[in-house]
Amino acid sequence: MTSDGLLLLEIAASVVLVTAWIALVHRRLDAQVRLYAIQSLALAVISGLVAYLYSAPLLYLTGALFAALNGALLPWILLTVRRELRIPPEANMLVSVRGSALAGLGCLLLAVAVVGPLTPLAAVPAAGLLPISVTVVLVGLFVTVSRRKAFSQVLGILVMENGVFLAGLALTYGLGLLLELGIAANLLVLAIVSRLFLHRMKDSFDSLDADVLRSLEG
Amino acid sequence: MAFVAPFDLVGGALVVLVASGGAGLLPSASSRRATVGALSLALLGCLLLVAVALEVLLGGAAGTITVALPGFQSASNALSLAIVLGPLQGLFLLLLGAVGGAITLASVGYVPAYVHERPATLAGIYGLFVGSMALLVLSGTAFLFLVAWEGMTLLSYVMVVHEHGSWDVRRAGLTYLVMSHAAAAALLAGFVVLYVGTGSTNFAAMSAEARALPELTRDAVFVAMVLGFGTKAGVVPLHVWLPEAHPAAPSNVSSIMSGIMIKMGVFGLLLVVFEVLGGGPLWWGFVLLVLGAASALLGVLNAIAQHDVKRLLAFSSVENIGIIFMALGTALVFLSLGWPALAAVALLAAILHTFNHAMFKGLLFLGAGAVVGTTGTRDMEQMGGLARGMPRTAIAFLFGAMAISALPPLNGFVSEWLLFQAFFASFGTGSLATEVAFTAAAGTLALASGLAAYCFVKAFGVIFLARPRSEVARSVRSDAPAAMQGGMIALAGACVAVGVFPVLLLSTFAGTVRTITGASYSTSPWAWGAPLAFPSASGAATPSVPPHGSLAIGVVALLLMVVLLAATVLRRVTSNGSPARRPMWDCGMDAPTPRMEYTASGYAQPILRLFSVFYGAHPVSELGDLGGARPGVLQKTVRHESEVDYPLMEQVYSPIVRLVRELARRVSRLQSGGIHAYLAYMVLTLVVLLVASRLFGGVLP
Incomplete structure (x- = not known):
């Protein structure tokens, strides 16, 4: 039974990794948001599995909250914003699809190289999860750097946030409910603020290309 | 012997000085009363400092009393605090209390009469400034010393720019601030090196270890200290702030800055180079000697050329600091020769x-x-x-x-x-x-x-x-x-x-x-x-002090x-009658005018x-010829013009300014303004750190 649980854990973790990677190479913004939603749901599943395997009942609540907020509410806000502001559905990529794919691979290698030696320190479930969480953080960071649209940058930060959540699960069996609630509230604020910010940007510059911020240079 | 324990007096003095700041800075109905009140409190603080100094110097509060303030007990803690009363501290408290007291007394007259803008503010900051200098002298650890040092610098800066309506004053203040911060950075570096070497920031503990440090470390500390304290003292070529800041400040502030604050540089050298490091190789002494000689000569030559009275006095301070540095250098040389x-x-x-x-x-x-x-x-x-x-x-x-x-x-x-x-x-x-x-x-x-x-x-x-x-x-x-x-x-x-x-x-x-x-x-x-x-100083190699x-x-x-006195009395007795008054001989011209002076x-x-x-520009003289049969004999007008600048300063500071500008220009290229660039910097930094932690993970703590 426990081994089944661990297998499920690994499958869910692979889903997190793969969604991050596909989101990295995907051109369509809506698809990216949906990938983010899937990733968040997978993380919620992981949360529940960890709660079951290591009898940490609070993690059920965390997982449920995570599914509701990151898996449903945030993606919904993002999709609405995209439609309202009439942001073109194509991501404007600074790095080509091929380059991005390679960069994603690089992130994975770097994460394994850096975190690999640390994993024996931590007990299961960390062993597999920690390199994946670092990879997801790095991928999210790369998304913020390599996309021209402010919308993509918000998405990248959300992906990073998921990576941090996974790391928290891996290392501490959940960051603790209170902390998680704080982070969730933070994310919500981020979503609202970025929504306002995107509106303002649209009004001021008539564009959502972060490059126009260059004109603010002193 | 002591009627009041010296540390109670120290505490009292500091409290009174802080109260002086409060009296001047807090809102008050009568600006004049607040001004006089704040300065009177500062005067009281000075008198208490004199009492502390006398108890230490004469009353024999022998040795050093260290008070570790609560919460900062651990000796190994770099941020520990301690207050120290020793002979050196007593001396500079005496200087601050006695001379500072006289200047403060004069300020009670000066500030209400001559400072028209916000006199109470100036008076309050003045009191805090005296307090920061007292705290500096009393510091037992490098941490407290640096905090007090920065306090002293910032408060004096605020006073220098008190009359900030004029561009000259703001510019002088900026020069002062920049130089002081460079100096503080040098001091910080020096103290950090000392801390790493000795494992303590406590001066007493440092001095036990500092003598055994490697030669190179000690040299580095010495250079840092000379740069830091030399700037505050105003020694050539680090003196450029001094002839700008002193004239810009209100005069009672110039008085206490020139009289006492720049001496805190001397105090620092005595404390760190002489007491903590215990002297050093021969060249240390010669460095101070040469710096001092250059300051003495260039200071007085520049002073002569000034026609702004406060600039003249400021350059004269450079000269006198030079004399003090020459004496310090001489002492170091003799120490290293045994x-x-x-x-x-x-x-x-x-x-x-x-x-x-x-x-x-x-x-x-x-x-x-x-x-x-x-x-x-x-x-x-x-x-x-x-x-x-x-x-x-x-x-x-x-x-x-x-x-x-x-x-x-x-x-x-x-x-x-x-x-x-x-x-x-x-x-x-x-x-x-x-x-x-x-x-x-x-x-x-x-x-x-x-x-x-x-x-x-x-x-x-x-x-x-x-x-x-x-x-x-x-x-x-x-x-x-x-x-x-x-x-x-x-x-x-x-x-x-x-x-x-x-x-x-x-x-x-x-x-x-x-x-x-x-x-x-x-x-x-x-x-x-x-x-x-000198009864106790008769070593074999010691030449005797000449008779x-x-x-x-x-x-x-x-x-x-x-x-x-005898001559005067004798004159009075022998002279008959009162002295006669006659008109002055005017060389045959009638009615000499001030233009002839x-x-x-x-x-x-x-x-x-x-x-x-030393002046860079040659003075220009123009003779306006009256003409006539033999030109050059009768002159109608004579005009002198001499523009004094500092060739030395040009050569020393211009390259530095140019270098900083050039570096700033290059660095500004990093500031593209594009958000992706900044994000990319973050990613690069993260990746480099991760790789570094992987490669050197075993080395780094």
């Missing part, structure tokens, strides 16, 4: 000149403040004949001018005389190098002293004597406020007292000199005619006074020509 008795003589000269300069430069800046406040100009060419309107200020200024020119029997003479003694004592040490070096040093000091006298003849003569050169000078009728006169007279009296009875003051230096050199000397206050004797190294000038001065620039001409190398 001649503690000679080092003690040089050290006495250094500390005594520190006190002396505080007294007479404080006095001179107050006098200048009274003159500038009354006439509304700093240009000496607009003054003249002020002795008639402001007789007491004139007399006090005259005493200051004589003391700074090292005329006996005033205090300036004693310290320079001691320093000459130390120089001459190097003969007979058998070391050719030191003999040559100290001969040159003695020559420099002699030249600088002579030029200083020239400079202050000019200052006093042009400001106070002859006839008024302008309408404002003619209309001066009232002397400085009473409290200001009180402060000036107190300082003038101190100049005379220390000049006639130097041993009274020198006896309080004994503890410091013993700590640093191990030599002790007999300082019975009643044997003020007796030579300095003429005495301080018998008390006797000489008294004799001189008796003779003068020596001007400040005219008086400086010979020196400017003689030393034109």
